[in-house]
Amino acid sequence: MSYSQVQFSDMQSTFISNYMEMEEPVQEKEQQGNWCQRTFGPLKKGGIRMSIISLLAPCLGVGMLGLPYRAKEQGLIIELVLIALCGIISCISMHILSWSAGDLQCSSFSELIQMSLGNKMKRLFEILTICQCLLGITQIQISFQLFIYELFKYFEITIDQRELAIITQLLFIIPNLLISFQKTLYRLRYFSLIGVISVIYITILTSLDYFIRGQYKDNITLKLIDIDFNIFTTFAMTFFCYLCHLFIFPIRKELHNPTIQRQSKIWKRQCLICYIIYSLICICGYLRFGDDTQTWVINNYHGDFFFIGKLGMSFALFFAVPLNILACRQIIHDMLLSDEMEYQLKHRSLRIQAQDGKITFEVDSVDSFRSKIHIYSTLILQFGSAILALILPNINRYITLLGGLLGTTMVCLIPVLIYLREYRDKLNYYIVILEIMGVVFGWIGALYGQF
Template sequence: MKIENSENDIYNHLQDDAINQTQDNLDDQGQLEQNAQNTSWFARTCGTMKKGSLRQSIIALMCAAMGSGMLSFPSNPVQSGLINSIILMIICALLSRFSMHILMKCAFKNNQHSYAELVKFALGSKMQKFYSVDMICYTFGAIVCYQILFIQFLWQVLLICGFDQSYQDQVRYIGGALFMILNFPISMMKDLYSLRYFTVVQIIIIAYILVIIIIYFFTEFSNLFDDSKIVYFDFNIELTSTFASTFFGFICHQLIFPIRSELNRSSFRRMSKIFNRAIFSELIIYLTLMIFGYLTLFQQTPKIIIDGYVGNIEFTFAQAFFAFIMFFAVPINLNPSRYTILQLIDKENNWNAYVICTVVLQYSTGIIAMIYPNVKAIFGLLGGIFGMIMVIVLPCLIYIKLELKDGKKWLDFNIMFTFLIMIVAGISGFTGAIVSQIYS
């Protein structure tokens, strides 16, 4: 069973299952590096973005991480305090970067070309299946979130159009049912490669939201600013929930192997540049959105920030655009989940299994979205359990296992440090996932 091949289908066919460069490419590497040095900074930064370039890879990695989950970040200070939320976001960024480092270190050292392949190499076929199940659960939860957000954004638009507030539950159930029916034909499609551009559109909309929040703060709110309303620290059990939901925003590790496969002159050093720039850019964007979003609404900040500006036409447009994007985000994420399931049950070419799997995924996620529309809690669940397994637990286990195999001892500093990170972050994430279900 070639479970690792599902990563190609999941992330827009970016890798070709191997990254063995030809001898000609290796011979030309020195000349290519010399040409790059002779190119101006402006040309390298603002010139045409080519396939396999650093900029293309950085943007692809950021697109994989930045999504609807970041719209919940401004509500983090409400439950944990502003300074605490900033510190937790920095910690999540560092943890994400740390796990990328050890994954790539192990992959280059042992000549492994996909996450699933590396898991199998280091931990065995059973853990590879566990990784696949974790991926299925992660994408399943993401699909639920997208359906919840679609209905939420649709409802906000309908309110502007004059719908009565008392019809909210009816809209959730009727809208959810119509969503599943209308979305099902698209979800049945096998080739959804053309829909990959909707991810980029989503990033553009997020940038638009970030800009109008900052403009709103300086034009509408700054004169009325009252720093006495700011809660800087709030030490409570919900800190773990904030950690789990924030961690969700830095999960993009499924894409690092396809990026490595496509990257020109792929090397550990060039991959490190991509990781550093992508994570730093995400951190700056997230912090800006969280701080300005919170400082405009304070304790009234809703779980999804754009729901807090009712009646503002700029945010209504954002909600309408996001509802449109969420409609297509469901089949984009359903496709890899279905593919992985069919591989696990060895029914990849069985049409009946394909249809049944699509029906189950489409309608089970839709029903959950209708009866449990708490998107913040689901973000915590995805980040605290399924994301934590993918980003921290498995990479740390892989690193420790391969280092011990190479003759290192448990008392080695790197092994002990990695083990400590795995235990502390894992317990915090799992606790946060549980807390998010109770308090969110």
């Protein structure tokens, strides 16, 4: 072991990558079986199926329940085109991030931006992402409160909505917090599965309801195409349904044999599943109710089966909070660990150890510092979002901000900048055009949606 002082920028990425690898042991290669075993067998760490479920869980939420209402505003054909367009842009961004992360050997989103776009862009990304995640978790908390209120209405229990929101937070925040302390997607796998199953159940139920019963009344007015300036806001709110890109790096870390081909299967299948579910809910929900479609189409339905669906969606929202906290906490870890490393290098000695051809870096007090980050960031995100959920009433306004301004910046602008920087010699201009289109549409929609 030897001691030396080195420049922080040359070793920060390597230290964080090596340090993060210590958290979980590598999963052994899963046994190959037949199609039935691979599809319905236990969820194993590092498998493609578990990765797809982990990526689906943050997408399949209340955003999709608003798609029939978007069709009511812009027309069914326009909304279906936007669902497909947002899915394509989302899938392209996932591939850009996984390609560049593999080529640059980066283990986190922040590290990738730092190596490709520089420290200033990295810091801007971290600030925007933390804001986006905090608003996103707040939106989930508000939606959870509203679904609990709908469950009370089913039993004809009269209660003030604001009082119920406060009671809900007091009752559920502690069990939610205990789940939020989990460190890996693998440990949250069954919570993710509950959310995905609930959404699939609602999709099947709404589809069967339309195909069996048809339109709920005669002479329903349907709108197929209606193009106006609101299309940008509709794009932003539709794009919100595909925001899951912070989970790419946790999935890459836990994925066994994370080749480009295996990662590509995950991104493509996730986007395809989302597109099918979103299209079915949009078509069947809008054709069933037409101009009477509510903001969340599930509120148009009544009966015991749909009560089960609302109950399942409540569970999905409850478990979505820990999932989103995990992704946001990773960004906070990267940001604060980088600052701590820089401080240690300037004021203390850094131990450099070479073993089996691999260099590792050890800094005094980083273990305790990292534990503090985990605890404090979880507490701040959990309680901060709960407080904001009681203060901020208008949920749709924040969805346009999330999907339009912050979402497209993170999912479209940053990936296309990385793509232009790292692959300038072999650019596909269709990719560049689609990503820039996503940025322009999203920003206009986010700003227009505030008025």
